[in-house]
Amino acid sequence: MMPAAPSVGLLAKGLTVLLASLSLANPVVAGALPPRSDSKSCGNGMCNAAMPNPPRRIGFMLPRAFDIIDVFGPLEVLQAVSRKTHLEMFMLGRTLDPVTTEPVSASMNQFNSSFYPTFNPTHTYADNPPIDVLVVPGGAAARSPDLGPEIEYIKKVFPSLQYLITICTGAGIAAQSGVLDGHRATTNKAAWNTMTPMGPKVKWVSPARWVEDGKVWSSSGVTAGIDLAFEFVRQKYENGSALVESISGSIEHTVITDWRDDPWSAKFGIPPSN
Ligand SMILES: *[C@@H]1O[C@H](CO)[C@@H](O)[C@H](O)[C@H]1NC(C)=O
Ligand SMILES: *[C@@H]1O[C@H](CO)[C@@H](O)[C@H](O)[C@H]1NC(C)=O
Numbered sequence: 001m002m003p004a005a006p007s008v009g010l011l012a013k014g015l016t017v018l019l020a021s022l023s024l025a026n027p028v029v030a031g032a033l034p035p036r037s038d039s040k041s042c043g044n045g046m047c048n049a050a051m052p053n054p055p056r057r058i059g060f061m062l063p064r065a066f067d068i069i070d071v072f073g074p075l076e077v078l079q080a081v082s083r084k085t086h087l088e089m090f091m092l093g094r095t096l097d098p099v100t101t102e103p104v105s106a107s108m109n110q111f112n113s114s115f116y117p118t119f120n121p122t123h124t125y126a127d128n129p130p131i132d133v134l135v136v137p138g139g140a141a142a143r144s145p146d147l148g149p150e151i152e153y154i155k156k157v158f159p160s161l162q163y164l165i166t167i168c169t170g171a172g173i174a175a176q177s178g179v180l181d182g183h184r185a186t187t188n189k190a191a192w193n194t195m196t197p198m199g200p201k202v203k204w205v206s207p208a209r210w211v212e213d214g215k216v217w218s219s220s221g222v223t224a225g226i227d228l229a230f231e232f233v234r235q236k237y238e239n240g241s242a243l244v245e246s247i248s249g250s251i252e253h254t255v256i257t258d259w260r261d262d263p264w265s266a267k268f269g270i271p272p273s274n
Helices: 008-025 068-081 148-160 170-176 189-198 224-236 240-250 264-265
Strands: 057-061 088-093 133-136 163-166 211-213 215-219
Touching: 057 068, 057 148, 068 088, 068 133, 068 224, 068 240, 133 148, 148 170, 148 215, 163 189, 163 224, 163 264, 170 189, 170 264, 189 264, 215 224, 224 240
Parallel strands: 057 088, 057 133, 133 163, 163 215
Antiparallel strands: 211 215
16 A cells, blocks of 8 residues: 655655755765756846856845844845846745844843844745855854754755855854864954854964855955955856946945955954964
8 A cells, every 4th residue: 555645845855855865975966956946047048158057046044143234245245146147045044933133142232222123034944945055144143052053054054055155253153063174264353262162173264354165155254244245256156257346336345355355363463374
């Protein structure tokens, strides 16, 4: 007797689990992903033959008390890119409930200010939607004692990502999941001494506005994420240099193009490393 046919949803979930376990077991298939949902749009000239695999599905992690610019700086840049080529955005939270930027601990809001906006996730970590890039922001979130679901999700999704991008102290969150071990990475120089012990096996780089190390890209503090995003666009998307030129002009941002251009390392007394 055949058991009742499982639902399509269950089958899809089973496939995802199977792919995830294959990815963990065998690094050769780590890049394997389900078919791109934008394959139709690639047929009508929106994709570039010369750059066949630009990252199109961008996930942004929304841990409680994340720094706003860490998410919305890169998102601003990529949203402009999305007007020139097909991109899909995924806002990832523990649940679909709005995520507040208010710190968990009252001691981090000692004047009881009501100055914390909320943002709506589009997917949960458990949904595990197929994404090419995960952006991990920092902020007060990185000092939270309760990051279990975020750390588990980063660990789970990392093998199937094209790129993991950490912004600011998001590197501390990613480091706690172990995926930065052995990688060169940087983080906010003002938070260096708090963040770097979260990843004792990470090759922390100073000075650095941002660091590229294979599939791991990491930026220094907050606004450095905007410069990282511009460099990412320049390298990964069709006509990237022209895109950077036009987007930076329209938002009137003076892009720092040298990853070593980091006055904050000296300012905060962080010795050169890696
Ligand atoms: C903090 O402010 C909220 C209103 O925003 C108020 O309801 C609450 O009682 C205040 N808490 C303290 C400890 O003052
Ligand atoms: C590249 O971008 C520039 C400036 O936006 C535009 O003029 C040019 O047509 C673009 N080239 C391609 C191949 O899309």
